[in-house]
Amino acid sequence: MTLVDVILPLPLKPTFTYAVDDDMALKVKRGCRVVVPFGKKKHYTGIVDRVHHEAPEGYEVKYAFALLEEQPVVLPQQMKLWEWIADYYICARGDVYNAAMPAGLKLEFKPKVETHVRLAADYRTEEALRQVLDSLKRADKQQDLLLTYLHLSAFFEGGPYEVSKQDLLAHHNTSLAVFDALVKKGVLDTYPYVISRLLEEERQVTGLKPLNANQQRALIEINLCFEKQSVCLLYGVTSSGKTEIYTHLIEETIRQGKQVLYLLPEIALTTQITERLKRVFGSQIGIYHSRFSDSERVEIWNKQLSDNPYHIILGARSSVFLPFQNLGLVIVDEEHDSSYKQQDPAPRYHARNTALMLASMYGAKTLLGTATPSVESWYNATEAGKYGLVTLKERYQEIQLPEIIPVDIKELHRKKMMYGHFSPLLKEKIEEALTRKEQVILFQNRRGFAPMIECHDCGWVPRCVHCDVSLTYHKHTNQLVCHYCGYTTIVPHTCPECGSKDLRDRGFGTEKVEDEIRELFPQARVARMDLDTTRSKTAHEQIINDFEKVKTDILIGTQMVSKGLDFDHVHLVGILNADTMLNYPDFRAYERAYQLMAQVSGRAGRKGGQGLVVLQTGHVDYPIIKNVMNNDFEAMVHDQLAERQVCHFPPFYRLVYIYLKHHQQRLTESMTAQMTAQLIKVFGEGRVNGPMQPAVARVHSLHIGMIMVKIEATASFAQARKLLLQVEQLMRQDTRFKSLQVYYDVDPV
Ligand code: ADP
Ligand code: ZN
Ligand code: ZN
Numbered sequence: 001m002t003l004v005d006v007i008l009p010l011p012l013k014p015t016f017t018y019a020v021d022d023d024m025a026l027k028v029k030r031g032c033r034v035v036v037p038f039g040k041k042k043h044y045t046g047i048v049d050r051v052h053h054e055a056p057e058g059y060e061v062k063y064a065f066a067l068l069e070e071q072p073v074v075l076p077q078q079m080k081l082w083e084w085i086a087d088y089y090i091c092a093r094g095d096v097y098n099a100a101m102p103a104g105l106k107l108e109f110k111p112k113v114e115t116h117v118r119l120a121a122d123y124r125t126e127e128a129l130r131q132v133l134d135s136l137k138r139a140d141k142q143q144d145l146l147l148t149y150l151h152l153s154a155f156f157e158g159g160p161y162e163v164s165k166q167d168l169l170a171h172h173n174t175s176l177a178v179f180d181a182l183v184k185k186g187v188l189d190t191y192p193y194v195i196s197r198l199l200e201e202e203r204q205v206t207g208l209k210p211l212n213a214n215q216q217r218a219l220i221e222i223n224l225c226f227e228k229q230s231v232c233l234l235y236g237v238t239s240s241g242k243t244e245i246y247t248h249l250i251e252e253t254i255r256q257g258k259q260v261l262y263l264l265p266e267i268a269l270t271t272q273i274t275e276r277l278k279r280v281f282g283s284q285i286g287i288y289h290s291r292f293s294d295s296e297r298v299e300i301w302n303k304q305l306s307d308n309p310y311h312i313i314l315g316a317r318s319s320v321f322l323p324f325q326n327l328g329l330v331i332v333d334e335e336h337d338s339s340y341k342q343q344d345p346a347p348r349y350h351a352r353n354t355a356l357m358l359a360s361m362y363g364a365k366t367l368l369g370t371a372t373p374s375v376e377s378w379y380n381a382t383e384a385g386k387y388g389l390v391t392l393k394e395r396y397q398e399i400q401l402p403e404i405i406p407v408d409i410k411e412l413h414r415k416k417m418m419y420g421h422f423s424p425l426l427k428e429k430i431e432e433a434l435t436r437k438e439q440v441i442l443f444q445n446r447r448g449f450a451p452m453i454e455c456h457d458c459g460w461v462p463r464c465v466h467c468d469v470s471l472t473y474h475k476h477t478n479q480l481v482c483h484y485c486g487y488t489t490i491v492p493h494t495c496p497e498c499g500s501k502d503l504r505d506r507g508f509g510t511e512k513v514e515d516e517i518r519e520l521f522p523q524a525r526v527a528r529m530d531l532d533t534t535r536s537k538t539a540h541e542q543i544i545n546d547f548e549k550v551k552t553d554i555l556i557g558t559q560m561v562s563k564g565l566d567f568d569h570v571h572l573v574g575i576l577n578a579d580t581m582l583n584y585p586d587f588r589a590y591e592r593a594y595q596l597m598a599q600v601s602g603r604a605g606r607k608g609g610q611g612l613v614v615l616q617t618g619h620v621d622y623p624i625i626k627n628v629m630n631n632d633f634e635a636m637v638h639d640q641l642a643e644r645q646v647c648h649f650p651p652f653y654r655l656v657y658i659y660l661k662h663h664q665q666r667l668t669e670s671m672t673a674q675m676t677a678q679l680i681k682v683f684g685e686g687r688v689n690g691p692m693q694p695a696v697a698r699v700h701s702l703h704i705g706m707i708m709v710k711i712e713a714t715a716s717f718a719q720a721r722k723l724l725l726q727v728e729q730l731m732r733q734d735t736r737f738k739s740l741q742v743y744y745d746v747d748p749v
Helices: 022-027 076-088 093-100 126-135 140-152 165-172 176-184 213-228 242-255 267-284 294-305 317-321 351-362 375-381 409-414 424-435 510-520 539-548 589-601 623-629 633-647 665-683 717-732 735-739
Strands: 002-007 016-020 033-038 042-052 113-119 162-164 188-194 231-236 259-263 285-288 312-315 327-333 365-370 388-392 403-408 439-443 452-455 472-474 479-481 488-490 503-506 526-529 554-557 570-575 612-617 653-662 688-692 702-712 741-746
Touching: 002 022, 002 033, 002 093, 016 033, 076 093, 076 317, 076 351, 076 717, 093 317, 113 140, 113 165, 126 140, 140 165, 140 176, 162 165, 165 176, 176 188, 213 231, 213 242, 213 388, 231 242, 231 375, 242 259, 242 267, 242 327, 242 365, 259 317, 259 351, 267 285, 267 312, 267 539, 285 294, 312 317, 317 351, 327 351, 351 365, 375 633, 403 409, 403 424, 403 623, 424 439, 424 570, 424 612, 439 589, 452 472, 510 526, 510 554, 526 539, 570 589, 589 612, 589 623, 589 633, 612 623, 623 633, 653 665, 653 717, 665 688, 665 702, 665 717, 665 735, 702 717, 717 735
Parallel strands: 231 365, 231 388, 259 312, 259 327, 285 312, 327 365, 403 612, 439 554, 439 570, 526 554, 570 612
Antiparallel strands: 002 016, 002 042, 033 042, 113 162, 113 188, 452 503, 472 479, 479 488, 653 702, 653 741, 688 702
């Protein structure tokens, strides 16, 4: 009997075993989809992991219903990658399967098919056509329908001769019976017509831009590095032309007949880069990200399996899961960016690290590019010697990096000299920019700092009923929203605690800044880019296009405006308040703050002269602010590495957060305490931190317990994961533990 081990989209066992009949046994291979029964009524589409003859003992295997194709839809390297992700990030293979494949492939995928109609071949002469129209004289409606067809298909103007059945019926407003009669008489033919959702635009291809001397040198160094090492970090200041260097590397790679994966951390970034790459590579490039409809994603997946795959895939996080037949190069742009890490749900994978693994499975090279390397990658490229390092310190056309002026807002607030959140200097510089018809970018960090409503009399703040967080105030809809669970309610008229009518908004998000700007500069055209204004697939594209075409003067935004965007007319950048970044309770706070400030500053003065950054903070004397002003990344990273070594943090230690969730607070607490004790027994006191206070202690009405485990980077992490799972198993002997949700976040960001 032939058996198959199948991965199902369930967070349970790694694989499930089924029998296949003789016919299927001849065809089935690893990576093919099979439909299998599960439980009493359900069936799932699973992926075959292994074909074998080892009948399991102790239970009777069921038969798989159907094999969906003979050629695998998941390639061997992908199967290996799935396995690696499940192991490394301590999750089920079913979770990886769920994240990796578009839903359409988990069911039976049907291409989008329309019925098309054309005149039967026998009637395509004038003579024959006249005869048939004549013969229909007594069937008015049929004659009418035929005439409508002739009109719609532009029959007498030379074609296309065919129309969709739906269009025809819509135009003619007739019954299906009339249509069917003509088909039955053999006058009209119908046939299925498969529509591609992938738009193949024709566009002018312009070829590569020649590199300048510095870029040329960097490219040579990267290629030299790739002769010895498989990973290279390109540390190039903002606007040094990293994207142009990538373009040359891509061209070389596809000339060798190999494929390229180009990863970006943020969908909002794909717009500009797509345009730039399409000008050079035309239709050889495919775009892939989660905002695409599922059926579009299925089509790209299938195209990558076909004889005619895209040579280049440009995409966000999830494009590491696409099938590649011959991957030669991976580019991870803005490699430092934390949005490469998936937070929820499992698999909680880091797309940069996963891409490195993917590349190694194909023997491909990886280029990590950024103006502000992550502390980890910098360490790997310097002290650890794992990666090559190529540096590019000059901007294209030798434009100076922007001048950064710090402004002490603590002092100004005290002297009541602020205009809302704008210092006199920033206000003046914005005025100047507007008169000179230059554009302005304003950056407001949002993490851990959202606009709220507060009672001015008693200090009451509305909170989510399901989660331990305050609700965010959305002014345009006058609603209070929980950003964790989506709970929404209207703003009350009076304070439920003290009855006061004096409810004020507190804190400020980008929306508040927008209001202030409109008041201070009524003539300016303002756009805002944040999570709320970019929910639809094309919203960010619109905002970026408008700003590019100078249809807006001031762009306000969160993290999104700090990343990789390239605008020609921005001279001034304002950082409204650096302190929220500096005060963030996380060991990466300074690293993050530096990256964000350096990146957003990098948007200033990219063309036509040095730019200016006004940096508002209450901590002008902090070394990190000096580092940003002096563009001294190396000083920042040097300090951070020293601190991390002393405090046992990455890159010297690997972190794993363990989360426990349950409706009952007491149970969560006692189990977290017990598990902490158990972990200390196994790993030793120094490696376990717990129970910890998670950033949010309750979400979706579930109480959360958290434990941190630290493992030396030099120790075997595989062994550590094994021990972690052993501890979990031991805990599961306590029946109360069984009702708990337990999951791991490996290498949290
Ligand atoms: P980075 O990715 O390092 O921030 P970009 O690749 O976006 O830098 O380059 C900044 C700007 O300079 C872009 O508008 C780009 O088109 C232009 N540029 C860079 N290098 C060249 C080159 N060799 N030839 C023409 N334009 C270039
Ligand atoms: Zn009150
Ligand atoms: Zn909530």
